[in-house]
Amino acid sequence: MTGAAGDEVATALARAHREEWARVVATLARRYGDLDLAEEAAAEAFATAVERWSADGVPPAPGGWLTTTAHRKAIDRLRRERVRDDKHREALVLTDAGPPAPTGAVDDDRLRLLFTCCHPALAMPARVALTLRMVGGLTVGEIAHAFMVQPTTMGQRITRAKAKIAQARIPYRVPTAQDLPARRDGVLAVLYLIFNEGYLASSTDDGTQPIRPALTGEAIRLVRLLRQLLPDDGEVAGLLALMLLVEARRLARLDEDGGL
Template sequence: MHSAASGAVAATRALDGLVRNDRGRLLSALIARLGSFQLAEDALQDAMVSAVSHWGRNGVPHAPHGWLLQAAYRKAIDRIRQNRSEARKMKDMQPLARGEAADEPDDIPDERLRLIFTCCHPALEAKSQVVLTLRTIGGLSTTEIARVFLDAEPTMGQRLSRAKAKIAAARIPYAVPAQEQWAERLQSVLAVIYLIFTAGYAAGPGQGRDLAEEALFLCRLLNRLRPGDPEIEGCLALVLITHARCLARVDADGMTVALAEQDRAKWNRAQIDEGLELIETAMRRRAPGPYQIKAAIAACHVQGERSDWAQIVLLYDSLLRLEPTAVIRLNRAVALCEAGWLEPALRSLDALAGELRDYQPYHAARAELLARMGQAEDASKAYAMAIALAGSPADAAFLRQRAARLGAQT
């Protein structure tokens, strides 16, 4: 009895570690062979259930990845037998039968790059790209993803099902894009990864999976799968340098701490150094892109005792030529303010009033700028709007403190 229980514990522990580290690799190999997200995911789940029983009795096999892959192939055949007509069944089972030629193959092809690009295909809406990437590559459960987006679990489950169905119905290719499409499609992939990171970074570490860490894992994975790409290196550098400051951005009372006031001793120096080395490597390739410029801006905040705001303004000028968005123009206005160029900063903010009227950082930036210009009444109104739109208690507390400081000065 004791040995059986010990075997089950060992099997569960081995399976948990394997699923956390290699689920994406296994799933991508299955999707490449089966041609179906849903069938691959169902078959892998069936195989994992079988593994707990088999490994508990017989011990963990010498090639656990191969065991799971072969078991999933067999489970897929079982599902096809149950759900298809006889004529269709034989057609669908032929490629699977060929996939069972070797017993427990240990050399599993890494298809994750194709899986990442499929999840981030532009035919899918942005939120579906994010949740499908988190589910298939990151291995988050539907429950975990629903919690992140504050959605009901059935609603999130339906979104995932619709995304998988659209991939099948639209015949979205399970492939890395051709060279002429590479740059455009890569930006979509990096945007999804960085969106995952910013969602996690804004929320801060809490219960459940840390999305900032998930994004860092995805970016490292992409860099390993496609080494030498300067934009991937730039995105990884940006995530590393930003994530390195996470422990300093909130104080003991849970209040956001401004960058200039952060305790630099709390910064992760190893991550900063890794990020700085990466962005230098990327820039030497002489193929500048938006993520390299964003990483260079992040680097300006962590080199030296103070942020180099004049250099940051110039970098935003370069970034605007590649990404002429309202948010980038807002960030440039903030840099102008920090560099001491208050009037040009105010003109830039005034031009964004319509586009960003419901965007909390716009009102926070405007409040800070008006306070520095001595326009206390207008600054107070802007702070009130920013507080009303704050996305977290930490940010709201920070803004209330700034508004109170403004009141003390008048």
């Protein structure tokens, strides 16, 4: 199952296993250097999981099963497109069984993906949308609803952001130790914007609730991830502490009628 139908099935599973989604996409993006290929192969792997696991049961190592299946889907896609010279070069990774050399201050696929999605070459709205889709695993519809735009508009925004990364040859890596503090601030700004949109919606004209726990929770989850990967960074710890303090008061911000 591929295309839109496969993506819908895959993202339905991803909503329950977003950590696995982020890991699979990040691993594929590191291996193949192509966000579109990573997302499409991951979607096909999750769709296959829905079919296979329903019949055979959940495997002992679901994350490993998904990653292996997604790699196979990516390889199949590359083989089908071998007539193109650039795909010939990408297919060379099929013979590379060793891990890639670290290219930044921290060697973690998810952190590489997060910094790629939050690259300063992208406009801030594109960074936010791409981070929620590729790292957070939210569907295009969920992101569009959160930011009060049509799904087609949000889909185009994400597509343009991925195209920008490809055209500008933005490297899929964590910045060097020297550049990390400046680039880290940009990542924290994106995560803070996501949290703020959940804390108080920018618009409630369509009847959307002013507070959106799904977005604040996703922002906290991503900052926790960053905290695990950069445990000695005071700025990351400070943002996580701020979010947790604010989130702890969430239930007290609404009255019985749901008003602020």
